[in-house]
Amino acid sequence: MIEQNSSSIIGSKSFTAVAINCAAKAGEWIATKLGNYAQLEQKSSSQDLVTEVDKGSERLIRKLIATHFPTHAFLGEEGVTAGAAAAIEALDAVKDQEYVWIVDPIDGTTNFVHGFPFFCVSIALAHHGEVIVGVVYDPIKDELFVAEKGKGAYVHGKLMQVSKEADLNNSLIATGFPADTTHALPRNMKGLQHLIPQVRNVRVAGSAALHLAYVAAGRLSGFWEIGLNSWDMAAGVLLVKESGGTVTDVSGEPYHLGVRNVLASNGNIHVALQQQLQSADK
Known part of the structure; x- marks a missing residue:
């Protein structure tokens, strides 16, 4: 799918191949558990859920990565206490490591719990704080999205490109409803209310x-959300960048692993989208 070079190989083990293998094995197992989880717990709120399947998926991925790269650091959602402060602290603890695997074992747990078929495994690898590999696997549609820094992004083995929309009123935008109902959700809702009349949908x-x-x-012209964590978006950000898109925070500052309020687009609408979100904030 993606050509290898010496910068992406240690001991003849490709970073990208390991990420794909981990995502595929975890995703296959997750799919067998759809509608069949045993334990459901709340983390920070009733909108922030975890099951034994999330935890099992993360253990599986962590074990597989450690088999190939035992010296690499690992940052997984289920190994971190709920809440923004804990997520920031966990990222800070590994930021100086040469290689860090950043994993969301099930992104979209609420969907998984309800049997709504829109969730995935997200695996990224950062080198000195820069994401160099990103893999997102949707086990229900059997869609594997793969990106390697400087080599493009692929789905079904075909090169991806962002959409061509040049105006907001022709654009399909996505967002989320943050689990933090005190700060992030109200801010996100202000942006949503402001943007809906400006975009196609x-x-x-x-x-x-x-x-x-x-x-x-x-498939989407842009996406933004307030209050995300590094594991929610590290892999996806690289996919967008390698497909020709643009990613910043909502204020327009460059993306880095510590960004929590993300804005991604096809590039053509980025400035207009960012300005509308800033206007909503005011």
């Missing part, structure tokens, strides 16, 4: 990683 499907993959594939 808005979709809210419940997985930031898949929304970003859809921007990369040209």
Whole structure:
């Protein structure tokens, strides 16, 4: 799918191949558990859920990665206490590591719990803080989105390109409803209310990683959300960038792993979209 070079191989093990293998194995197992989970717990709120399947998926991925790259750091959602402060602290703890795997074992757990078929496995690898591999796997549609820095992004083995819309009024945008109902959700809702009359339509499907993959594939013109964590978007951000899109925070500042308020687009509408969100904030 993607040509290898010496910068992406350690001991003849391709970073990208390992990420794909982990996502595929975890996704296959997750699909067998759809409608068949045993334990449901709330984390920060009733909108922030976790099952034993999330935890099992993360254990599986972590074990597989450690088999190939035992010295690499690992940052997974289920290994971090709920809440923004804990997520920021967890990222800070690994930021100086040479290689960090950033994993969301099920992005879209609420969808998984309800049997709504829009969730995925998201796996990224950062090198000195820069994402160099991103894999998003949708086990229900059997869609594998793969990006390697500088080598493009692919789905079904075909090169992806972002959409061509040049105006907001012709654009299909996506967002999410943050689990943080005190700060992030009200801010996101202000943006949503402001944007709806400006765009063709808005979709809210419940997985930031898949929304970003859809921007990369040209199925969405743009996506934004307030209060995300690094594991929600690291892989998806690389997909968008390698498909020719643009990713910043909502204020227009460059993306980095610490960004929590993300804005991704096909590039053509980015400035206009960012300005409308800033206007909503005011």
